[in-house]
């Protein structure tokens with residue numbers, strides 16, 4: 388698939404930036420690292436220039452990977468590690484167009500940047516064709532906001548499926564955020580593509596059984612699961628993993644390789660709401676051409692994730708995002724996803 392500039396992609400970038408309502412007097416930094424996707428930098432800068440915005444590009448070295456497990460799909464860029472001057476510059480800006488490979492969503496420096504009032508528009512490391520298929524709109528924003536409201540006003544979440552999932556989540560003190568794909572408010576972060584709601588439960592809130600059936604996904608490995616895996620969850624932690632085949636072997640080995648109990652814990656739970664996100668998308672792009680954000684947003688998936696959850700006081704490097712299809716999600720007594728279909 389080619390990556391020379393396509394006018395459709397450029398138009399998509401202009402539309403998303405327009406939704407960010409960048410003022411004439413606002414300063415913009417295009418944040419990249421050595422490993423960033425060049426075509427995205429080019430598209431962002433041309434779009435900003437066409438819209439008449441002043442910007443400059445900041446490019447950081449991509450830190451070398453440390454020994455041990457290969458970390459992917461964490462949403463926690465390490466590009467700003469020990470780069471206090473760069474962080475300060477980002478704090479001084481009004482808008483950061485985040486083109487780091489992993490994104491600043493869960494980077495340790497992000498809280499400081501947001502607290503300064505800077506808004507961060509992350510563009511996921513996807514092929515621009517995928518981005519332009521997944522343009523956010525007002526309807527998506529409304530659906531996401533409605534879902535956030537539902538979770539925040541509920542005490543419990545139940546998730547069941549024909550495949551055998553039966554999970555209960557205590558939502559008391561959970562921290563819930565919605566992402567619809569752009570940000571126009573100071574001190575907030577959004578990512579494009581968007582269209583999902585995620586909740587970080589407090590410690591000791593998740594119990595039951597999660598069954599990953601054939602056709603569900605592991606986005607760290609960028610694989611559709613082919614043979615079922617059953618995860619037993621006790622007080623947030625995976626305590627047992629059973630199954631046959633490569634998917635189960637990979638999951639067991641990878642989690643063990645961190646030698647860290649927190650790697651087995653729940654990070655976030657939620658569901659996808661973007662009707663434009665395609666379930667088959669991961670089959671259509673080379674591994675280096677997708678970061679899998681589209682699959683996180685597929686309407687009606689149940690997105691279960693392992694790894695760090697700062698709201699439960701747990702930090703770890705590993706992170707699985709696991710979109711599970713065909714689930715029924717109930718908040719208190721309200722069904723919000725019925726057998727894999729959002730109810731709205």
Ligand SMILES: [Fe+2]
Pocket residue numbers: 461462654655692706707708
């Ligand atoms: Fe995640």
